[in-house]
């Protein structure tokens with residue numbers, strides 16, 4: 001079967017779909033024939049996707065930190081559009097403070113989206129998927145979940161928790177036909193990445209990411225480039241497809257070798 005119909009007949013829920021990696025995941029799944037419920041805190045990006053794809057993409061606003069809103073949206077989606085076969089947790093926020101400056105609020109907000117949001121969505125969809133004996137969940141985490149980073153303690157810890165949560169869920173639901181995997185991107189060219197760069201000095205900022213920075217104990221990127229969001233989305237599309245039918249509990253790093261998989 002050609003890739004452009006690989007996910008035909010499947011329905012997918014994507015969070016954080018309004019821009020960046022989430023938007024690229026919508027393109028990857030819809031481009032392979034899936035119907036996609038594209039959700040985001042902000043309406044603008046997902047509405048633009050719905051307009052671009054016609055009936056193939058359905059836009060909804062969703063705050064993943066709100067468990068009731070998540071449960072309502074999943075119930076409403078399944079009642080009106082049919083069973084969800086695929087769920088992709090992409091919504092995430094970055095926290096860039098050193099621990100000495102990290103407020104209670106920033107810590108809690110980071111976990112509310114990056115960890116609790118993954119819990120809310122995965123719990124809601126996996127309950128339904130296990131009843132049907134099929135389904136695939138992918139959580140987009142970060143390579144920062146696997147190596148310590150300065151100024152990223154809250155972010156990295158929240159992502160590490162999301163990875164372990166997704167693997168434990170995968171273990172529970174595997175006997176009932178549901179697969180759970182994570183994709184851990186390295187630096188990827190999105191608004192989140194650009195937000196860490198020095199304003200007006202983008203070229204030099206990007207070069208520092210690729211070359212690494214010994215002052216912050218950060219390796220560079222062996223493959224010599226910052227990822228495009230489609231690089232991450234292609235990995236997600238593979239993991240939710242039947243080509244990955246025997247893969248679960250896996251954490252797929254898409255970081256150009258940046259963490260040396262140490």
Ligand SMILES: NC(=O)c1ccc[n+]([C@@H]2O[C@H](COP(=O)([O-])OP(=O)(O)OC[C@H]3O[C@@H](n4cnc5c(N)ncnc54)[C@H](O)[C@@H]3O)[C@@H](O)[C@H]2O)c1
Pocket residue numbers: 015016017018019020021022039040041042045062063064065090091092093094113117140141142143184185186187188189190191192193
């Ligand atoms: N860009 C990178 O370098 C990079 C690297 C590693 C991991 N990641 C992870 O990939 C994912 C996507 O990152 P990105 O670079 O596209 O980020 P981004 O900031 O460009 O997009 C994130 C999206 O999530 C949405 N969002 C934020 N809070 C939300 C909430 N409470 N409920 C629903 N949606 C919410 C935002 O509205 C936005 O559309 C994130 O989980 C991020 O942590 C990104």
